[in-house]
Amino acid sequence: xxxxxxxxxxxxxxxxxxxxxxxxxxxxxxxxxxxxxxxxxxxxxxxxxxxxxxxxxxxxxxxxxxxxxxxxxxxxxxxxxxxxxxxxxxxxxxxxxxxxxxxxxxxxxxxxxxxxxxxxxxxxxxxxxxxxxxxxxxxxxxxxxxxxxxxxxxxxxxxxxxxxxxxxxxxxxxxxxxxxxxxxxxxxxxxxxxx
Amino acid sequence: xxxxxxxxxxxxxxxxxxxxxxxxxxxxxxxxxxxxxxxxxxxxxxxxxxxxxxxxxxxxxxxxxxxxxxxxxxxxxxxxxxxxxxxxxxxxxxxxxxxxxxxxxxxxxxxxxxxxxxxxxxxxxxxxxxxxxxxxxxxxxxxxxxxxxxxxxxxxxxxxxxxxxxxxxxxxxxxxxxxxxxxxxxxxxxxxxxx
DNA sequence: ATGTTATCTGAACGCCCGTTCATTTCAAGC
DNA sequence: GCTTGAAATGAACGGGCGTTCAGATAACAT
Numbered sequence: 001x002x003x004x005x006x007x008x009x010x011x012x013x014x015x016x017x018x019x020x021x022x023x024x025x026x027x028x029x030x031x032x033x034x035x036x037x038x039x040x041x042x043x044x045x046x047x048x049x050x051x052x053x054x055x056x057x058x059x060x061x062x063x064x065x066x067x068x069x070x071x072x073x074x075x076x077x078x079x080x081x082x083x084x085x086x087x088x089x090x091x092x093x094x095x096x097x098x099x100x101x102x103x104x105x106x107x108x109x110x111x112x113x114x115x116x117x118x119x120x121x122x123x124x125x126x127x128x129x130x131x132x133x134x135x136x137x138x139x140x141x142x143x144x145x146x147x148x149x150x151x152x153x154x155x156x157x158x159x160x161x162x163x164x165x166x167x168x169x170x171x172x173x174x175x176x177x178x179x180x181x182x183x184x185x186x187x188x189x190x191x192x193x194x195x
Numbered sequence: 196x197x198x199x200x201x202x203x204x205x206x207x208x209x210x211x212x213x214x215x216x217x218x219x220x221x222x223x224x225x226x227x228x229x230x231x232x233x234x235x236x237x238x239x240x241x242x243x244x245x246x247x248x249x250x251x252x253x254x255x256x257x258x259x260x261x262x263x264x265x266x267x268x269x270x271x272x273x274x275x276x277x278x279x280x281x282x283x284x285x286x287x288x289x290x291x292x293x294x295x296x297x298x299x300x301x302x303x304x305x306x307x308x309x310x311x312x313x314x315x316x317x318x319x320x321x322x323x324x325x326x327x328x329x330x331x332x333x334x335x336x337x338x339x340x341x342x343x344x345x346x347x348x349x350x351x352x353x354x355x356x357x358x359x360x361x362x363x364x365x366x367x368x369x370x371x372x373x374x375x376x377x378x379x380x381x382x383x384x385x386x387x388x389x390x
Numbered sequence: 391a392t393g394t395t396a397t398c399t400g401a402a403c404g405c406c407c408g409t410t411c412a413t414t415t416c417a418a419g420c
Numbered sequence: 421g422c423t424t425g426a427a428a429t430g431a432a433c434g435g436g437c438g439t440t441c442a443g444a445t446a447a448c449a450t
Binding site: 033034035045046048049054055 | 407408
């Protein structure tokens with residue numbers, strides 16, 4: 001059978017991406033087969049190729065989608081003028097956004113090695129653009145004399161690693177809620193750069 | 196042919212582990228086949244099973260070996276009594292040790308999901324033991340009134356994530372040497388906890 | 391020189407892989 | 421009611437997978 005009821009392409013496409021994201025996050029890209037993804041969607045493996053040219057493009061698309069969403073969401077955030085407030089806002093935003101999408105974060109950070117050079121370069125560009133947002137904040141705070149760090153690039157990478165780390169252990173219903181965790185991390189981030 | 200010259204089991208075993216570690220780090224556990232590992236060592240796939248009961252045990256052994264080495268190396272480090280000095284020493288040790296073994300770090304942090312529950316629990320215990328070393332330092336610094344953090348557990352996880360992040364970008368021959376990087380990170384770690 | 395044993399080969403096992411494609415099904419447009 | 425074309429099937433392709441094991445080989449003990 002095919003085409004049971006209604007137009008399916010609008011529905012099946014997102015369902016495939018959702019299933020792939022979940023499975024890639026849980027088992028890793030290489031460990032997940034196209035047949036498993038198809039089964040999760042309730043479709044045969046061949047049907048996936050109506051929505052993606054191949055398995056690796058599916059991964060690249062998930063990563064691109066995630067990073068573009070991060071960038072768009074960050075751009076939509078209010079931008080305090082004070083560097084200290086900006087840094088704290090960034091920390092809160094980063095944690096909040098990443099805790100909403102732990103699977104996408106996991107995949108985007110762990111499966112880079114499964115991308116071919118062209119896709120890798122595209123993804124890496126997006127990631128650098130995001131990092132640049134934080135680095136700009138650090139630069140401005142340094143110029144304003146409120147931050148005290150010997151190297152903005154290093155501080156950028158250190159802070160992002162610290163903030164992203166939350167996704168590896170945070171579980172809803174745990175000892176601390178999201179807001180509390182974000183508060184604590186924002187404070188540590190601020191102190192780490194000497195403000 | 197078999198047994199070309201000398202006793203080989205002392206040599207082949209380590210060579211298998213080394214090849215497996217390199218390949219797992221580069222391509223991921225699931226993406227590497229036993230035949231690829233064997234080819235790297237210059238042996239047929241069947242020969243691997245003289246040294247490991249199966250593929251997953253090989254992974255578990257690599258992880259266990261790494262974590263036990265970290266713990267042993269940390270235990271052999273001098274232990275300043277001042278909490279601030281202890282924290283800085285820990286940060287320097289962590290970065291120094293991890294930069295020496297980027298492949299093992301990568302595998303130990305990324306391939307946890309490929310372990311069966313029993314192996315996962317063993318590895319997790321070792322990791323917790325390492326984290327506890329840092330948490331103890333934070334606790335003592337808090338008791339001594341030199342650190343100012345609302346939650347030692349969170350600070351532990353935040354600091355370890357920050358410090359471990361170095362392995363994802365550091366390259367020898369780059370703008371900064373290992374010692375300089377370790378210095379900067381140690382300072383950020385110290386400031387992050389308010390000392 | 392012979393026997394023993396650790397070490398490794400090479401073939402085989404059943405199974406799953408990513409991908410392609412002719413064919414079938416069915417909602418929608420006329 | 422008929423045609424059209426999007427959507428999905430299901431079988432097939434060549435190939436690689438983890439693992440097993442009988443047999444071959446070479447270093448060592450006697």
